[in-house]
Amino acid sequence: MNDDPVIASRVPRRSQSCRRTDSRRTLIVGLGSPHGDDQLGWRVTERLALELASSDVDVRTARSAGDLLDWLDGLERLIVCDACENQGSPGTLHCWNWPAAELCLARASSSHDLGLASTLALADELGRLPGEVTIVAVEEKQHLTGAEMSAEVVVSVERVVGLIVTSCLYDDALVGERG
């Protein structure tokens, strides 16, 4: 029984015969680094690469949000998975549809100011964003250099994987918490 409030409200109770793989050209990007809870995006995409191996969904990892700008051409759907901060208690799962004001709060800046919010805003301004852009974020506890992920964030990896796999396999929109 899935007790995650987000997943519980999203996972459809359907038989396998209802399953239809997302036919839209979808890219899932895990943003992260090797440090503490910032590994979340990478751990999620490692799992997704296995779970979605037989689908047409592309799964990539990135260290810099600016990399996204190289991968947008021809996309119809983009899902970005990242750790966030200042948005709740550690392990809290957020699902935001772009444009998302919360995203700007969650990450202040990055190298050359090309953080995730800036990158998506730039792509949006240039008309290069696909029709559906969703950010799945988990509140981090720490991103200390070389540290392991915190227990609160480790348990969220499977929740995020489940949410995204369900969405991709059943072609459901990843609807944000506020709808």
Added chain:
Amino acid sequence: MPEIPPTRMIRIEALTRVEGEGGLHVRLRGDQVEEVQLTIFEPPRLFEALLRGRSLEDVPDITARICGICPVAYQMSSVHALEAALGVSVSPEIRRLRRLLYCGEWIESHALHMHLLHAPDFLGYESGLAMARDFPDEVNRGLRLKKHGNQLLEVLGGRAIHPVNVAVGGFYRAPRREELAALIPDFEWGLQAAIDTTRWAAGFDFPQFERPYRMVALVHRDEYAMNEGLITASDGEAITAADYERHYEERHVSHSTALHSVHQPDGGAYFVGPLARVNLSLERLSPAARRLADEVGIAWPCANSFQGIVARGLELVHAFEEALDILRNYRPAKPPRIAYEYRAGTGCAATEAPRGLIYHRYCVGDDGRITEAKIVPPTSQNQGQIEDDLRHFLPLVLDRDENQTALACAHLVRNYDPCISCSTHFLRFTLERT
């Protein structure tokens, strides 16, 4: 009793569109500039100490982590210095592949800086994002140029950020011909796009601000220097990398965690970067870049740091043209890596990072472990020159309101495309008037 002019202080708390975190503090008495400090408060990263005791094979991958924008510069400098210590000479094929890798880094770094970091200053926008609304084609061009630089780094280096294929003696793996040939159509587009970019930048309105710079860059007899050559100054001094520390010295300054380099014995500031390279090696630019240099309306050598964006554009053209030549004529290096044996020794090398000259020295034990390391990045070398520029530039912009003065100063700093993270080390700006 004469009236004492009021003190005015200008602060840029966080300079944007630069790599890393730093600030700028200016104190004025009346219209007299009393103090200019480029303050770098990013903590020291202590890479040199971190390398001690590590195997020399680890050095290219560790030093690449100093910067996500110019990792190749650190890798190239370290492998050349270590090869000097070991007495290793690489084959012409490996040498060309290294130039190709450096072309990729120059392309991604120059394209990003010109379009998203520097052009907004000339066109009156606070950011690349704000500029994108009115200049979508130019911003898209910049992003595509950067993408092709990154693609080259991925094919040759294994990945675009912090490549993993560079080894002492060569490369762990030579790319297949078809992998590099697949890049040719995009690089043909890139060459023309780089020419268009340079013409666009040359049309910007440049402040009249010329200084008697001492320009310093590698100069090579036969080619536009990237990995080899004499460290040459615009006053004629030309030295080998082995003599670098006798002529250039890093000094601690109280207001910065980064070291400041000065020329010795005069203790003077000096200028490194694309403008220095073009000034000193104009005739060695690739044919298209050389023709364009004559077309852009600048009398070379150029002493206006604001026109450095045009020099950067010429290097973008050069990098695409040279890369195309290498891609079209590529034969895989066999072997991709020259074998060597450990021996105790010291080796130095200087190469040309996108932002300017970079110097490495390593002492190696007979067990192949590093006993001492010294790394001098370009931004450490430009810091003194940036402060000196600001002292002379500020009187020209002090009649503006404080925000405009701060913006003008930040623009000048960005002429140097400083990489504060590299120098160990966001820019805050403070202007204090008394």
